[in-house]
Amino acid sequence: MDGGTFTISNGGVFGSMFGTPIINPPQSAILGMHGIFDRPVAIGGKVEIRPMMYVALTYDHRLVDGREAVTFLRKIKSVVEDPRVLLLDM
Template identity: 90%
Template sequence: MNRMRQRIAQRLKEAQNTCAMLTTFNEIDMSNIQEMRARHKDAFLKKHNLKLGFMSAFVKASAFALQEQPIVNAVIDDATKEVVYRDYIDISVAVATPRGLVVPVIRNVETMNYADIERTISELGEKARKNELAIEDMDGGTFTISNGGVFGSLFGTPIINPPQSAILGMHAIFDRPVAVGGKVEVRPMMFVALTYDHRLIDGREAVTFLRKIKAAVEDPRVLLLDL
């Protein structure tokens, strides 16, 4: 294995050996966010010179949920065994490169709008592909999002990125029959998974957190109205 692969393997084993990992799942109806993107992507591109993707919606929704459930944004200090709460939200976004998986960090997401997030994702992704990421670009995240959906993943359980306490796994969007108002309709659906450290986070907090993300993505007005 090359040095990067060895480092990835070391961190994955560190997570397995340290955390009490548990995963909870949900599914998201992507109809509204797809409609919003289709309606506004051209104007967004014209104003910001950026493509409007789905990742920014999940980053924004995650920041919203992390503020509601700060325990998911916290970490256990292994030296003191104390819980350390962070008053900032730095979200690591997993990026696959020819050399391996890297996780650059979007900092202070709670202060960002969609354009800020898309711009930062674009800049970090370009640096990752050119192998120009510095240590500072990948250090200090408080939560991670991994999108296996870009490769067609239907379902999966992501592994925590230590020393963080949770990771969100996105998956591919597939049309599936679902019950809507007592009728069966075909909707674009995505499975999502939240793996969390059960030493710190209980099931109630984890499920509530994931449902908050679901609500914010399914109805973007939740974010606008702070619901």
């Protein structure tokens, strides 16, 4: 991974449910994506079973501010939940 600044790690292919990825220096961040599993969630005051996936972002705080990191994760969430957001630039 020479010359990279950002890595996406897909532990989901190995059945990972959750984990915290570790940055590979000199990169500035790594996004860990995990498996999609049915989980109980509260929807409109009721418990429903929905497919859910955890993602984790580890970043070098000397280079990336927390506000930008959270904004990035929220964008990832919206695109994964509804790909039309990305495809149609909604």
